[in-house]
Amino acid sequence: MTSFYWQTIDAGAALLAAATTLAGLFLVYHAWRHRSRWLTPGWVIIALSCWPWVAAAGADVGISLALVVLMLGAIAVVAVTGQWQRNGNPRRQRVPLDDAERDPSATAREHRHRLRRALVRLLAAGPLSAGAALTLVMLLAAYAAWPESDRLVTAAMLAPLLWGLGMAWSCADSRPLRPVAALAVLTFLPLPLLPLW
Amino acid sequence: MKLSLKPTAGLVRATLASHSVLGLTAAALMYVLCVSGTLAVFYKELERWEQPTVVEVQSVSPQALNRAAAATMARVEEAPEHLFFTLPTAELPRLIVGADEVSWFASADGELMQPVAHDWTHFLIYLHIALNLPTTLGLTIVGMLGAMLVALIVSGLLAHPNIFRDAFSLRMGGSERLGQVDLHNRMSVWGTPFHLAIALTGAFIGLSSVLVYVAATLFYQGDTDAAGASVFGAEPEPTDVAAPLADVGAAVRRTTADHPGELPFYVTIHEPATTAQVVDVGAHVPRRVVWAERYRYDAAGTPMDTLGWADGSFGQQLYASTFRIHFGHFGGLPVMLAYVLLGASLCVVTATGVNIWVAKRRQRGVPADAVERMWAAVVWGVPAAIALSALTNLAAALPAAPVFWLTTLTLVAAAWRLGDARAWSRGLRIATAILAAAVVLAHVVRFGGAALTPASLIVNLVWLVLAAGMTLSVTGLPVDALRRLQPQQPIESRRT
Numbered sequence: 015m016t017s018f019y020w021q022t023i024d025a026g027a028a029l030l031a032a033a034t035t036l037a038g039l040f041l042v043y044h045a046w047r048h049r050s051r052w053l054t055p056g057w058v059i060i061a062l063s064c065w066p067w068v069a070a071a072g073a074d075v076g077i078s079l080a081l082v083v084l085m086l087g088a089i090a091v092v093a094v095t096g097q098w099q100r101n102g103n104p105r106r107q108r109v110p111l112d113d114a115e116r117d118p119s120a121t122a123r124e125h126r127h128r129l130r131r132a133l134v135r136l137l138a139a140g141p142l143s144a145g146a147a148l149t150l151v152m153l154l155a156a157y158a159a160w161p162e163s164d165r166l167v168t169a170a171m172l173a174p175l176l177w178g179l180g181m182a183w184s185c186a187d188s189r190p191l192r193p194v195a196a197l198a199v200l201t202f203l204p205l206p207l208l209p210l211w
Numbered sequence: 212m213k214l215s216l217k218p219t220a221g222l223v224r225a226t227l228a229s230h231s232v233l234g235l236t237a238a239a240l241m242y243v244l245c246v247s248g249t250l251a252v253f254y255k256e257l258e259r260w261e262q263p264t265v266v267e268v269q270s271v272s273p274q275a276l277n278r279a280a281a282a283t284m285a286r287v288e289e290a291p292e293h294l295f296f297t298l299p300t301a302e303l304p305r306l307i308v309g310a311d312e313v314s315w316f317a318s319a320d321g322e323l324m325q326p327v328a329h330d331w332t333h334f335l336i337y338l339h340i341a342l343n344l345p346t347t348l349g350l351t352i353v354g355m356l357g358a359m360l361v362a363l364i365v366s367g368l369l370a371h372p373n374i375f376r377d378a379f380s381l382r383m384g385g386s387e388r389l390g391q392v393d394l395h396n397r398m399s400v401w402g403t404p405f406h407l408a409i410a411l412t413g414a415f416i417g418l419s420s421v422l423v424y425v426a427a428t429l430f431y432q433g434d435t436d437a438a439g440a441s442v443f444g445a446e447p448e449p450t451d452v453a454a455p456l457a458d459v460g461a462a463v464r465r466t467t468a469d470h471p472g473e474l475p476f477y478v479t480i481h482e483p484a485t486t487a488q489v490v491d492v493g494a495h496v497p498r499r500v501v502w503a504e505r506y507r508y509d510a511a512g513t514p515m516d517t518l519g520w521a522d523g524s525f526g527q528q529l530y531a532s533t534f535r536i537h538f539g540h541f542g543g544l545p546v547m548l549a550y551v552l553l554g555a556s557l558c559v560v561t562a563t564g565v566n567i568w569v570a571k572r573r574q575r576g577v578p579a580d581a582v583e584r585m586w587a588a589v590v591w592g593v594p595a596a597i598a599l600s601a602l603t604n605l606a607a608a609l610p611a612a613p614v615f616w617l618t619t620l621t622l623v624a625a626a627w628r629l630g631d632a633r634a635w636s637r638g639l640r641i642a643t644a645i646l647a648a649a650v651v652l653a654h655v656v657r658f659g660g661a662a663l664t665p666a667s668l669i670v671n672l673v674w675l676v677l678a679a680g681m682t683l684s685v686t687g688l689p690v691d692a693l694r695r696l697q698p699q700q701p702i703e704s705r706r707t
Contacts, residue, residue, distance in 0.1 A: 017301045017543030018474045022497035046378050053375075072498025074532065075541050081404045082549045088379075088401040089556060096381030096393075135232070139362075144355075151422075152429055160526075163441040167526030170422045174354065174414030178361025185229030186366060188221075208429055 019075070027070035032083050034063035039087045043095075060084060134190040138197055143180025145201035147173050153204055227370040230363060234564045237359045239589050240342065242561045243619075244356060246593050247339040248409070249554030252539050252547050253673065254332055255303045259666035261329040263658050267304040268319040273460025276478070278321030279308045280459050284484055286323065287313070292449075296459065296478040300495075302540075331604045334611035335597070340416070343612040347420050354417025360410035367399055374400060388570035395563040398556045405553045406560075412537040442530050444505065444518045450487040454510065457483065461512025462490040469514070472497050473504065489515065496521045500541045501531040544669075562590045581627055584635055588626035591639030592619055594677065598646035601674075605653045637685055644681035647674045 041056030060080075067076035151169035158165045184193040250257075259265075280294055291310035299306055306317040307327055314327040334343065341349025368374070381397055383390040399406065427438035436446055457480050466475045473494035482488045488510050493503035504521040508514055517523075520531035535541040539550030569583045596618035600611035626635050651671045655662040662671060 018495045018497070019541055020543035020545075022472075023542065043379055046375070071542070074500045075498050078500060078536065079542060079546070082546065082553070085401055085405055086549055086552060089398065089552075092379050092381050092397045092401065095379060097384050099384045132232075139233075144358075148422075148425060152425065155426060156430065161441075161524045162526075163524045163530075164526035166426060166438070167442060167530045169426075170419055171411065171415050171529065173422060174358040174361055174411060174418060177358040178410070178414075179365060181233060181359060181362035182226070182229055182366040182369075185232045185362075186222075186225040186369075188225055 022071070023075070024070045027066050028079070031063055031066035031070050031076070031080065034066060035060055035080055035083045036087050038063060039084060039091065043091050047095075131190050134194060135184050138184035138190060138193045139181040142194060142197035142201060143177050143184055146180055146197045147176035149201050149204050149208070150176055152208055156208060223370055223372050226366045230366040230370050231568055233359055233363050233366065234561075235568060237356055238561060238565050238586075239623075240352075241356055241360065242558065242589060243342065243593055244339060244353065244413075245554060245558045245561055246597065247335055248413075249551055249558060250597065250673075251336055251339045252550045252554065253670060254336055254538075256666045256669050257332040257335065258329040259303065259305070259664075260654070260670035261332055262316075262325075262327075263661035263664050263667045265305060265316050265325065266318060267664075268299045268306050269304055271299060271306050271317075271319055271321070273464045275306075275317075275319060275321035276460040276463060277456075277458060279306065279317040279323065280456055280480065280483070282317075282321065282323045283308045283310050283315070284456060286310075286315075290485075291483060292481070294459075294480040294483045298463070298476050298478065300474065300476050301543075331601055331611050334600065334604075334615070338612070338615065343616065350417045350419075351421050352417075354414045354419075354421070357410050357414025357417055360406065361414065364399075364403060364406055364410060368403070371396060371400065388567060388574065391563045391566045391570060395560055395567060398563075399560045402553055402556050402560070406557060408536055409557070412533040415533055416537065442527060444491070444507070447481050447487045447489050449482050450485050452486045454484060454486045454488065456480075457488045457490050457508075457510040458512045459490055462492050462506075462508040465508065465512050465514060466492045466494055466506050470494060470504070470506070476503065499532075500535045501528060502534045503531070562586075580632070583632040584626040584630060585623050587632040587635040588622040588639065589619070591636055591643065592622040592626075594681075595639050595643040595646055596622070598643055598650055598674075598677070601650045602646055602653055605650065605657060640681045640685050644678040644685075647678035647681070650674050651678075 038056045038059030038061075041052040041059060043056075044050055045053035045056060064077055064080050067080040070076055071079055151173045154172065155165045155169040158168070160168070180193070180197055184190070184197070187193050259267075276296065279296070283294060284291075287310045293311060295307075295309040295314065297303065297305070297307035297309075306319070306321075307314050308317050308323065309315070309327070315323045316325055316327060317323050337343050337346075337349070340353060342352060343349065344352065371377075377393075377396060378400070379397070381390075381393045383393070423435050423438050427433055427435040431437040459478055459480060463475050463478060466473070473496055475492050475494045477493040479491045479493075480488055481491070490508040490510070490512070492506045492508065494506065496504050499521055501520045505518040506514065507516050507518070519527045521528065539546050565582075565586045569579055569586065572579045573583075596615045599618055600609075600615040603609040603614050604611045622635075622639070630638075651662075651674045654667070654671060658667070661667060
């Protein structure tokens with residue numbers, strides 16, 4: 015018995031689509047390797063290959079397959095064209111120490127400072143980012159003028175995305191109190207708008 | 212004023228620092244999820260591999276379904292809330308009938324046979340979706356890790372200003388750190404669509420119980436069933452008034468007749484043998500990634516409504532599409548194999564991420580030897596512990612979750628103080644190779660010829676490929692082969 019999904023895919027169109035995607039990838043690689051002007055045509059061909067993919071397997075399966083072939087094709091190109099030959103004895107490049115690593119008295123100071131910053135970042139990346147994401151998506155679920163299932167599912171799908179963005183920002187900002195303040199505002203300020211009380 | 216989309220050096224530095232902090236915080240658990248998820252792609256084959264002697268059926272008649280339903284009701288002591296049927300398909304050519312928590316295989320005639328008992332596959336799936344913790348807690352932690360993966364993807368892309376300049380460069384012949392950086396960056400950049408899809412759908416699945424609870428508290432007076440009804444469909448109100456058992460065969464026959472081209476693959480009877488009972492039939496929809504379309508029938512098999520997972524609202528279709536996207540079950544074996552390769556690439560990204568941090572520390576003259584040893588124990592110990600759990604479960608019926616976690620934690624604790632990272636890496640790869648080969652041997656000894664049935668063969672081949680891969684990685688043969696493919700002079704790097 016052949017897989018149900020395999021039976022419903024048009025094999026000829028799928029082969030054409032895969033060849034088109036890989037041809038586009040080859041042009042992108044060529045542009046990278048030889049600094050040629052094939053970069054944009056390569057990406058255009060990759061985008062156009064979605065059309066035979068959709069014809070072969072439908073819109074959602076087809077585009078998923080296009081991405082899978084593109085990703086695997088690119089990783090294969092990287093592996094095959096990678097530089098595997100030993101390049102003599104690699105020079106061990108010494109990275110300079112920062113102040114905390116160089117000076118023992120600075121180390122203790124720096125460690126305390128880093129610990130404080132880490133705790134603030136943890137607060138921002140964990141509970142505050144989660145809280146802000148939750149408050150925002152619940153506002154969407156409460157007020158968007160969409161059908162109920164659209165509001166709930168879109169909110170649920172956006173929650174991890176917003177939480178992830180909040181985490182990334184919390185850990186990247188050179189002033190850790192800035193995301194703390196902003197995320198706290200986003201978490202607590204809109205709460206009265208939710209039908210909680 | 213010059214407008215540039217290129218991130219500033221300060222932003223790159225900050226996002227790189229953020230990327231390191233997030234990655235180091237979650238690396239070990241994320242790696243466990245990556246490895247278990249990569250293997251769990253084959254969960255249907257693993258279920259067949261665990262019980263290879265079960266008689267497989269290609270199709271089942273409506274009469275046989277009704278017989279199986281009646282036999283199940285006769286076998287259970289308490290009236291169940293649900294009867295479940297898994298109908299035979301190419302991926303799982305077995306008829307399974309269940310009542311709430313217990314289930315049995317059934318013959319093509321609807322006669323009940325041995326109980327379903329794929330404890331090891333169950334362990335592997337729960338390792339992936341809940342880290343073997345109590346379900347709601349575990350799902351939530353895994354959902355959080357999914358959100359962290361989103362953060363890692365975003366910060367990783369922002370921290371990579373030369374994304375095109377380095378698009379295909381892989382310099383494995385130079386310094387160890389440069390090789391690890393290239394491997395990490397190339398795999399992660401080209402795998403971004405897969406990583407993002409896995410992270411978002413995984414976080415969505417993991418956090419959904421918390422989100423439904425919050426939505427229910429805010430908008431539905433705490434009624435979680437009502438909160439999910441517009442997406443999952445409503446459960447019927449129990450009546451506890453006895454009635455003849457629903458004609459499940461008629462419902463399946465009607466689905467096949469009314470929806471040609473679709474393939475029914477599961478059935479649920481809610482509140483069976485009561486006046487409240489309804490029958491849900493789930494069918495594969497061609498050329499769609501939705502889990503199924505779900506058709507509801509009354510006890511006589513008369514259509515009541517369609518849930519709309521395939522053609523309903525955007526939200527319903529989005530929800531129904533998350534599972535096949537996450538598990539790679541939308542294109543048969545080729546897509547599953549592609550998912551295994553992409554899953555393995557995510558394992559490599561996770562492993563090299565910590566390796567880069569360790570190499571950087573060493574270059575700075577402040578080596579983190581204990582972390583390096585412990586990380587080697589995680590990276591190579593997790594596959595070894597998974598193989599050991601399979602072996603001990605197969606050979607001695609030991610519960611897999613304690614074996615896996617005790618082995619992993621013992622290895623990490625031992626690596627904290629003992630040996631060096633290279634020895635741990637080498638030793639655990641050899642151990643994984645031996646254990647994976649031993650799993651196949653134990654399977655053949657226990658099941659004889661049934662170990663060579665198609666599904667068992669696929670899984671046994673995966674174990675053997677794992678054993679061979681580990682052995683080859685110790686010998687360095689794959690890298691030597693790639694070196695032989697290339698000219699003697701190294702390809703000039705674009706980065707000078």
